[in-house]
Amino acid sequence: MREDGITVNRTRRMALVILLFISGAICIGWADTWEEIRGATGTIRTIKADFVQEKHLSILSRPFISKGVFYYQAPDSLRWEYTSPVRSILLMHKGGIRRYTETTKGLVEASRMDHKGMQIILQEIALWLGGRFSDDSAFDAALKDGRRIVLTPKEKGLSKMIEHIDLMLSDTPGIIKSVEIYEGPDSYTRLEFLNAKINKELEEALFREVS
């Protein structure tokens, strides 16, 4: 009886090890080279995901948290929507970028992009989601161990604004797990993506209109 119990335990352990190997084999291998990343992201038509943004600053006793949702449609349509604490929607579609922010008069379109920096980040996000790191004119990309990509600005002007960006790729092929944007040693923004849904149909209006 005891021997049977040991055999069952061994069998379970073996099954667990095999399962781990299989899952490892599925996950490892999609982010070892730029070609693999491009191949994995090439199958992605749409993404919808929630995000949590943590702003870390030396002045803040704890990170400032914002939450939202984003929608992506290949090749370069993006809706980046903050739901709290301030509702704000950035739309990027067919080369145009618009921003709407909640004010005392409701959602109001900004007269122009509040800052060039966000325009760059939005265009970058669309490039990353499409796996087109080599097309990036603003950043040099380096592929590191552990599904990590480090982006450093090519131009001095941009490096005054952003020191570097760390991208962590998800276990799921083609998906980014988190982004960390470093402005300096004491200031960085961490974006974590959750509940990603891939290749679900998205209305084109999502990228054109705020409601």
Next chain:
Amino acid sequence: MRKFYLLLVILSQMISCAGSPELVPIQRPLGLDADRGCTTPFPEREWQFVHSIQAAMPGGQKAVIIGVTVLSPKTGMIECVMMTIEGIVLFDARYDGQMVIHRALPPFDSMDFARGLMDDVRLMFFPPGGPLIASGISEDGASICRYRTDRGMMVDIVIHGDHVWEIRQYDQDSRLVRSLKTGSDRRGTAGSQNPIPVRLELTAFGSSEYALTLNLIEARELGK
């Protein structure tokens, strides 16, 4: 021709004064010991505030940014960070007897901007630095305390009955240069004597007029 220029100068002076109401008269004067209530709007200890700031600038430009302020009323220290909703820091500076700018992206990269911002924060959160010169009741029944600052300006602290208070700052010619109004909503914070106003509306008058609406996102008393 000279007369024409003179007329132009007078006209421009009249126009620039038109948007700046003059000192509000005190109807029923009170003694100079009646100012205790006028210090209640100001925090006594070290605080950290996070606001969303709706800015209306000259030329109709509008923007919403996030402002983080840390202040120490005892030492006069102010730290300010302004960033976009996406977290990009536009301005980061500290004033503690002297100004230290850690980061300033255009168009916020001038010392004048830094000084002006610190002055506005000081007006909003610190009691006026100077003696009380008058106090009393205004025409609409609000309590007024009038201070003369060390820069020769005058500051009125106006307390209305509905928990709304105002700060009015006048220049040496008694023209209104800044006006701060609170909403009536307050947020109570554990351990603090005075609930924090949820909304602050600052209007700057003069050659470069602007308006800021600050909505409180977070208030934290530090060093507790």
